[in-house]
Amino acid sequence: MRLRSASRVRGPAMLFFAGFFIAPSFADGQDIVFDGELPRTMVFIQEEGRGKVAAREMTSFLVEAGFPVIDPALAIDEAARALVTAAMAGDDGAATQLGRDWGAQVLILGVADYGTRPSPGGGDLVTATTEVAVRALRLDYGEVIADAVADARAIEATDQAARALAIREATREAIETFIGPVVNDWASRSWQEAMYWVPDPGSVLDATTKTASGQQPSGGGGAAAGEAPGLAVLRADVLPATDGLATRGIGVVRKGQGRSDVQNLVRLEGVVVGDAIGVDVHGQPAEIEPITDEEVRRLGLAGARAQRFRRDFNLPVSQDTVQIVAQGLGGQTVHAIAAPRIDKRWAVVVGVGDYRSDDIPDLDFAPADARAVKEFLESDAAGPFDEVLYLENEQATGAAMREALFVFLQQADWDDLVVIYYAGHGAPDPGRPDNLYLLPTDAELGALAATGFPMWDVKTALRRQIAAERVLVIADACHSAGAADGDLVAGDGGNPIAGGLQGLFTPSRRLMMTAADTNEFSLEDERWGGHGVFTHFLLEGLRGEGDLDQNGIVTFTELFDHVSNNVRTATNGRQNPQRSGLGDIPLAVVDGAR
Secondary structure (H helix, E strand, O other): OOOOOOEEEOOOOOEEEOOEEEOOOOOOOEEEOOOOOOOOEEEEEEOOOOOOHHHHHHHHHHHHHOOOEEOHHHOOOHHHHHHHHHHHOOOHHHHHHHHHHOOOOEEEEEEEEEEEEEOOOOOOOEEEEEEEEEEEEEOOOOEEEEEEEEEEEEEEOOHHHHHHHHHHHHHHHHHHHHHHHHHHHHHHOOOOHHHHOOOOOOOHHHHHHHHHHOOOOOOOOOOOOOOOOEEEEEEEEEEOOOOOOOOOOOOOOOOOOOOOOOEEEEEEEEEEEOOEEEEEEOOEEOEEEEOOHHHHHHOOOOOOOEEEEEEEEEEEOOOOOEEEEEEEOOOOEEEEEEOOOOOOEEEEEEEOOOOOOOOOOOOOOHHHHHHHHHHHHOOHHHOOOOEEEEEEHHHOOHHHHHHHHHHHHHHOOOOOEEEEEEEOOEEEOOOOOOOEEEOOOOOOHHHHHHHOEEHHHHHHHHHHHOOOOEEEEEEEOOEOOOHHHHHHHHOOOOOOHHHHHHOOOOOOOOEEEEOOOOOOOEOEEHHHOOEEHHHHHHHHHHHHHOOOOOOOEEEHHHHHHHHHHHHHHHOOOOOOOEEEOOOOOEEEEOOOOO
16 A cells, blocks of 8 residues: 555546545646555446446546555455445444455445436537445444535536546546545554454354354454353364275375265364363264463463363265364363365466566476466376466566455365465565565566555455365465665664565464565576475475375374475575474375375
8 A cells, every 4th residue: 555646637536635625626747645554445336327437437546546456346246236225325343344355454445326317508408417425334333424415417428428427526526526535434443353354264263252152253262151161173083094095085086975884084183162071073982171371372362261172983975074072161062073084176376477567577497387287287296186277477477466365265165175276476565664575477576566466365365255164375475586686675773574475374273384574585597497495385385295104194293394304405504494283184195105
């Protein structure tokens, strides 16, 4: 959200200096200046006709003024349409949910009505009258911060021309009225991130609060004394058998099917919050053990009373879910469901090495990295994955990346596995270094707020659009392609992209692996087979070298250990991959074991 000063705007405009409003002149090409950070904004204006004149005028003004504007065209699913309808009818709760679901900080809603009639002067002229009403909502507070109503009249040769001119003039007048309060409110009240984000689906806080209260999480630390306890699953995996039939029916290959007399060994671990006297897993008591204060904090449950539970048991391959029941001191019981086997596997794989802008250095090996990961995910060793969306170079535009995360992956269910892999540049905005971006092929370094793919959007998609509890993000987004790239990505403050990626999740079974630490770059060179060093060892681990316990399965933890140790050695300690998240996921079957 970069300040853009001296933006050129056609038509009426306003000047803001240090929060003061200066009345506009109405000449074309008027400059505008906003002193400060501007909010990510989304616009919905209800109006007839294909031209959508009011929406276009409003959006053009915001873009040229430096607002990072989210295209609402992707909000096309049925749930989003229902929210738009309710929001237009005045339901500000629906408006708040709509904006949060699509990553906005301010949502502008409006209605443009018009009428036409023959001009009183006779001839072929047409008179159009219109009214445009808009309101702007802050989505952290969920309240209206500005509104405006404006009308206009225009005479033209046709209905369409008269209507367009009248709506355009009324929209400009509405902008003049309400944009000042929007900017001044944004400058005077700090952004309340905690009021905006919800915990990740299946995260410890999300799960324990829901099971304890039966309601959506409210930010508390779990059940209070005398209430039903809360439950969260930290791990639910099918383990390799000990009889040599290691991979039959394992979750990495396929969801359970077949005869009920064939069984798989399952390990289930979790945490119970509040006063619990027992936890049953799959009909039998689980082992319960104390948990340290440090681990309670790591799970995001600071101040809560928590215990761990664990049970290993056999599960028929015809059964895919397991019930967990916890009993409180007063006899209350709560239930949770876990899915040890993965249902469908979804992947988005992005590799960008060819950048349109001359200011962004190209990368030699990022597309090859992504291509090799895609080919592995489509192989038998990975399942194969059911749905893989692949974007390389010119396909990997900002719009395509957003659609991949917000629309394609929205189809994943809670018991599916989602893998997101990105190889390419990551960079902070030169004008707002706290704002971090992945760089699509059409990124412009001087306008990252409009052309980059914000880490904000990645976070929004993961928390509000992707329902799967098992998500793995693998990011080789801190490339170094020479000194120019170091300047691009780091500036004077190191490389913050890896740290930004590591902060995407609340404590959950969602996992993250990044190529480097926050003050390092991801190296690429011919010596690693035409790959970046991180992805070279990632692929090597998935193909079998990562099976550290030799049981025929490569898990996330084994893979990270293999990648981390080898990358650190190969780069003489210059590059240290990082990980985050709870639990483990089986990712690959070793050829010999299969």
